[in-house]
Amino acid sequence: MSHTYFGVPWLLALASFPLIAVLTVICTNAMALTSWTPTGALSKITQFTMGAIDRSNPASNLIPAGMTSEIASNAANLLSDIKPGYMLGAKPRQQAIGHVIGIFAGSLAAVPLFYLLFLPPQADGTRSVGTMISDQFAFPAAVQWKGVADLIAHGLKSLPTSALVSMAFAALAAAAFEIARIVTKGRFPLSAVSIGLGVVLPPEASFTMWIGALLFWWFGRRQKVAGTRGYAFWVEGCEPICAGLISGAALIGIGNAILNVLLN
Numbered sequence: 001m002s003h004t005y006f007g008v009p010w011l012l013a014l015a016s017f018p019l020i021a022v023l024t025v026i027c028t029n030a031m032a033l034t035s036w037t038p039t040g041a042l043s044k045i046t047q048f049t050m051g052a053i054d055r056s057n058p059a060s061n062l063i064p065a066g067m068t069s070e071i072a073s074n075a076a077n078l079l080s081d082i083k084p085g086y087m088l089g090a091k092p093r094q095q096a097i098g099h100v101i102g103i104f105a106g107s108l109a110a111v112p113l114f115y116l117l118f119l120p121p122q123a124d125g126t127r128s129v130g131t132m133i134s135d136q137f138a139f140p141a142a143v144q145w146k147g148v149a150d151l152i153a154h155g156l157k158s159l160p161t162s163a164l165v166s167m168a169f170a171a172l173a174a175a176a177f178e179i180a181r182i183v184t185k186g187r188f189p190l191s192a193v194s195i196g197l198g199v200v201l202p203p204e205a206s207f208t209m210w211i212g213a214l215l216f217w218w219f220g221r222r223q224k225v226a227g228t229r230g231y232a233f234w235v236e237g238c239e240p241i242c243a244g245l246i247s248g249a250a251l252i253g254i255g256n257a258i259l260n261v262l263l264n
């Protein structure tokens with residue numbers, strides 16, 4: 001499919017599978033140890049590796065990288081479902097069957113919604129990916145992947161001097177923050193990941209996350225007694241509340257976008 005629909009050479013498509021398998025094992029191991037799936041970072045390994053072999057065709061590095069992200073994340077998610085499934089009485093076979101059903105159900109739902117929301121027809125009836133990124137849908141991860149693909153295709157010489165200097169300072173600052181965090185045993189207040197997200201994400205998203213973190217930090221300072229309703233809500237319930245707000249905002253945004261497309 002990567003060769004037929006995206007023009008990835010057969011040899012590169014086949015050569016990417018062993019690397020994807022190894023990175024999937026690493027991702028599932030990281031999920032088991034930390035409950036976090038580093039799919040974005042691992043997919044960049046595939047992207048740079050395939051890009052070093054074929055720099056002329058962006059699809060040669062983007063498609064295998066996307067395959068890495070999807071395969072690794074689904075394998076890690078299946079692994080994370082096994083223990084809760086055992087706790088609820090489900091067997092691994094049943095969960096695997098559920099994931100397979102989800103593949104087909106998700107494809108049937110995601111493809112039409114993708115064209116409906118992100119690739120609406122223009123006045124002349126054509127669809128263009130150039131209009132996908134907007135204020136409503138910023139696609140920060142897609143912008144990163146495109147930047148890496150451009151970097152592979154054109155090299156560092158294509159970047160302005162200010163970008164190279166910024167990258168060097170950012171790398172040094174991130175290393176310094178991580179060293180400080182290790183030396184202080186986690187007491188260093190600044191996070192390189194949070195600062196990096198603040199640079200990539202739209203300002204309103206970063207500001208919203210900052211407001212939420214400040215709110216829960218302030219209430220957490222006031223509710224220090226374990227066992228009380230305030231402690232259970234603001235401290236122990238922090239992650240479920242944030243997850244619900246994020247999911248709710250996403251669902252409302254998608255629903256609003258669908259209504260706008262259908263009504264217009």
